[in-house]
Amino acid sequence: MSKGIQLMFDIKDLYQEVIVDHNRSPRNFGRLENADTTLEGFNPLCGDKLTLYLKTNSGKINEIAFDGSGCAISVASASLMTDAMKGKSLDEAEILFNQFHNLVTTDDDYDAESLGKLVALAGVKDYPARVKCASLCWHTLHSALQGDNAPVKTE
Amino acid sequence: MNNSNTAKTITNISAPFDVERFRKDFPILNEQVHGKPLVYLDNAATSQKPKQVIESLDAYYRETNSNIHRGVHTLSEQATAIYEKARGKVKEFINSDSIKEIVFVRGATEGINLVAQSFGRNMLKPGDEIIITELEHHSNIVPWQILSEQTGATLNYIPINDAGELILEEYEKLLSDKTCIVAVGHISNALGTINPIKTIIDKAHAVGAKVIVDGAQAVPHTRVDVRELDCDFYVFSGHKLFGPTGIGVLYGKEAILESMPPYQGGGDMIQTVSMEKSTYNALPYKFEAGTPHIAGVIGLGAAIDYVDQLGLEAAAQYEIELLDYADEQASQVPGLNFVGTAKNKTSILSFTLDGIHPHDIGTILDGEGVAIRAGHHCAMPVMERFNIPATARASFAFYNTRQEVDALIQAIDKCQKVFN
Known part of the structure; x- marks a missing residue:
């Protein structure tokens, strides 16, 4: 065990106030009537599942919502993502997807300004088993925007 | 129990x-984890290993490593002797009649798959029924789903109540002369429920069905006596019994194992091989194709010694x-x-x-x-x-x-x- 690193462990780095708050009161939670795109995402290992609802118009995400069940990381991630995605163009959404992916999987510098509140999820990268929890909704959104119909799985 | x-x-x-x-x-x-003393409470997933087991593996690789049942040289004879001695320990541990009834497999999962494929696939026909329970680990569900797809047999589940106990009245309703196999866990890995397997076995036998018990969660916690239970098959994994991973045991009644075809072909499971045909080895070797997990068997033997002195x-x-x-x-x-x-x-x-x-x-x-x-x-x-x-x-x-x-x-x- 790499004890040196683990001694610096603080659970609050992972469960920041923003995450706890978005888990307790998820934003954009619930079915979106008249969604033009609906896609499901599953994490077979832990049973997390969510459904993502999108209304797009002229290459822009007008409305976005989700429902489902999962751990705090996955619910907070979906809540923060849907907040961040509202009004974004499809190109901007793709850029944010890549920025988020880097945030939770690499030690590379990140653009805190464009990521905004999503930075709260940076702690996930120290928990390899939990990266999938944070990224499930993002992969689901990515597939939905690519026009895929098959449910998304993180395995 | x-x-x-x-x-x-x-x-x-x-x-x-x-x-x-x-x-x-x-x-x-x-050990410490995150700077705090390890509190290991995941024993149902795998148990920790005592130094006696760790040292048995080390000693085998340092002093007697050799292939078994083959060589005439000293090391091979020594390795064969401790390997077979471990089989004897397993036999005593579960009170089986004979070492012929003790087959080494990779784990409980492989034991169940062996029984499903070698015993079940040859016996079942469309309309026959298999009974398992709602409590089972996937390893005691999926092999039976595969078998029912292969044979056309029907798979039924004994339901559980709100406490997580099997509803035996429902079991009795499921039993009939169509029931060929009953597969049940001895202790539930998810809830810890100890199932009344003796009753389940007796009722299955009354309609002529054979019973396989998944004992993966039971052997570390309760004394198992396969003769008293009168189960037809019993499987468990070494790693949950303070032994190494990758080794497990299939117990089967001798007459039933004798009637079953080999599960895998290869070295050690044959008597003679010609280009036209092979004849198979005696029990239990008929079911142990290829070089087995020798170190694992030796480690399992050490684990049983440990549990005995404990x-x-x-x-x-x-x-x-x-x-x-x-x-x-x-x-x-x-x-x-x-x-x-x-x-x-x-x-x-x-x-x-x-x-x-x-x-x-x-x-x-x-x-x-x-x-x-x-x-x-x-x-x-x-x-x-x-x-x-x-x-x-x-x-x-x-x-x-x-x-x-x-x-x-x-x-x-x-x-x-x-x-x-």
């Missing part, structure tokens, strides 16, 4: 179980008292819900916390050095039955202590602080 039902009223009738003495045998228990009955009694203590402490935690409250259960505390997902519990507990399992425990039908996605599961072994239960409860308290 019915003793566990009444165990709550039993006071110390013999010398107290010396947990501190046995803990010294497990080097890993001195006294499985005394350890089991200690574990029941520990679980009682854990249940008592957990019942005082606001917002904690028990999942699985069978009257007859052992060593497992499966629970949920209001408003906190089990995976978050698992991560936060880990931060406190407390290792538990969070998830569906490879028993998704059980989760479905209770309408929950997952549970947090603390599972105990004889080397766990009350102080460790206290650490678990404190860590649960920390979880609730993080989220409130």
Whole structure:
């Protein structure tokens, strides 16, 4: 065990106030009537599942919502993502997807300004088993925007 | 094993179980996780290994490593002797009649697959029925689903009640002369329920069905006597019995094993091979194709020696008292819900916390050095039955202590602080 690193462990780095708050009161939670795109995402290992609802118009995400069940990381991630995605163009959404992916999987510098509140999820990268929890909704959104119909799985 | 039902009223009738003495045998228990002493409560997933087992592997590789049943040289003879001696230990451990009934496999999963494919596939025809239970681990579900697809046999499930106990009246309704195989776990890995397998076996035999018992969770916690149970097959894994991973045991009644075709072909399982045809080796070697996990078998033998000197009955009694203590402490935690409250259960505390997902519990507990399992425990039908996605599961072994239960409860308290 790499004890040196683990001694610096603080659970609050992972469960920041923003995450706890978005888990307790998820934003954009619930079915979106008249969604033009609906896609499901599953994490077979832990049973997390969510459904993502999108209304797009002229290459822009007008409305976005989700429902489902999962751990705090996955619910907070979906809540923060849907907040961040509202009004974004499809190109901007793709850029944010890549920025988020880097945030939770690499030690590379990140653009805190464009990521905004999503930075709260940076702690996930120290928990390899939990990266999938944070990224499930993002992969689901990515597939939905690519026009895929098959449910998304993180395995 | 019915003793566990009444165990709550039993006071110390013999010398107290010396947990501190046995803990010294497990080097890993001195480890720290995140700067805190390891509190290992994931024993249902795999148990830790005493130094006696670790040293047996080391000694084998250092001193006697050689292939078995082949060489005329000294090392091969020595390796063969300790390998076969371990088989004898397994035979004694589960009180089988003969070493011919002890087949080494990779684990309980492989044992079940072997029985499904070698026994079941040759016997079942469309319209025949297999009975399993809602409590099973996926390893005792999927091989039967595959078999029923292959043969056209029907797969039925004994349901469970809200406490996580099998509903035996429903079992009786499922039984008929069409029932060919009954496959049941001895102890539930998700809930800790001890199933009344003797009753289940007797009722199955009354309609002419054969019974396979998945004992993966049972052998570390209860004395198993296959002759008394009269089961047709019994499987377990070494790694849950303080032995190495990758080794397990299939017990089968000799006459039944004799009637079954080989599961895999290869070296060691044959008598003669010509280009046209081969003749198969005697039991149990007919089912042990290829060079086996020799070190694993030797390690399993050492694990059985360890359990024998420990006294499985005394350890089991200690574990029941520990679980009682854990249940008592957990019942005082606001917002904690028990999942699985069978009257007859052992060593497992499966629970949920209001408003906190089990995976978050698992991560936060880990931060406190407390290792538990969070998830569906490879028993998704059980989760479905209770309408929950997952549970947090603390599972105990004889080397766990009350102080460790206290650490678990404190860590649960920390979880609730993080989220409130």
